[in-house]
Amino acid sequence: VAEKALDLMHATGGWVMLQNIELVARWLPKLERKLEALKEGAHPDFRVFLSALPQPVVPVPILQASITLTNEPPSGLKANMLRAYNTFSESIWDTCSKQAELKSIIFALCFFHAVVCERRKFGPIGWNRGYPFNQGDLSVCITVANNYLDASPKVPWDDLKYIFGEIMYGGHITDAWDRKLCATYLNAYLKEELLDSLSLFPKFEVPASGFSYKQYLEYIEEQLAVETPTAYGLHPNSEINFMTMQADALLGAVAELQPRAGGVAGGMSLQERVKRVLDDIVERIPDVFAVAEIEAGLGDERSPFAGVFLQECERMNVLLFEMRRSLLELDLGLK
Incomplete structure (x- = not known):
């Protein structure tokens, strides 16, 4: 297809x-x-x-050969929650018969999604293996919650937790302990107390169900100001390793951008050395073959060897032109 x-x-x-x-x-x-x-x-x-x-x-x-665009996931609980809410609009709960319950479940799901995604930055402390959780998992969970709420007289907490933890997000998980961790999170977030301002972590409670879509965004922006490992259920010292690796990566990138000086005074930087080699190659590229003059010199009598020779001259001209063109583009990039 x-x-x-x-x-x-x-x-x-x-x-x-x-x-x-x-x-x-x-x-x-x-x-x-x-x-x-x-x-x-x-x-x-x-x-x-x-x-x-x-x-x-x-x-x-x-x-x-492509023009590459990358969309990197946001860093931090707040950024992840705001991104999660930006994937849908207020109309998502307009058609639900249990709007208050759905709003609270969506808020808890967005927080859960942010937590499971952000735990990956802690390495083996967060998850035993790296799992490709994505926005599609969250969107499907919200749709499932909407359908179940419309079809049930009361909130089917056990059904929702099983579908979210064992099928949607659990479908990515291959480690038994990671699966147990995912189920523990859902047991802590998805329960009857969620409808009565449940505290997801210290000083961050589920807001009132009467909030509008804009008010939810403002609440996340204002209340989720300080992020600590406690939000993930981790020890405060668990971020030391993550922050150390982050600092090493940053300093390594800065070091790579620094000019490479020689061991003696007057040493050239990497860019200067590249420029020097580039100019040397450009000077040594020969001129293109004058194919028209060569054909005139051969006259009317052409042997098969002469035909092959002319073809090779034309192909060599294409190669020399491309070499000169790409080197000139590289020179412009260095400037």
């Missing part, structure tokens, strides 16, 4: 969107060759868009 869509839009013009390509890893080498072949004779309006999670299965040539 994807290849047919690519061929059709390549001929007639149009956009093709291939989502979650990391899920078809075996097909990606074929996709790479397909995209390479589609470069020739493409319709001016032909465009291909690819989406994928940051997995190593995506071929590097596809990334190099």
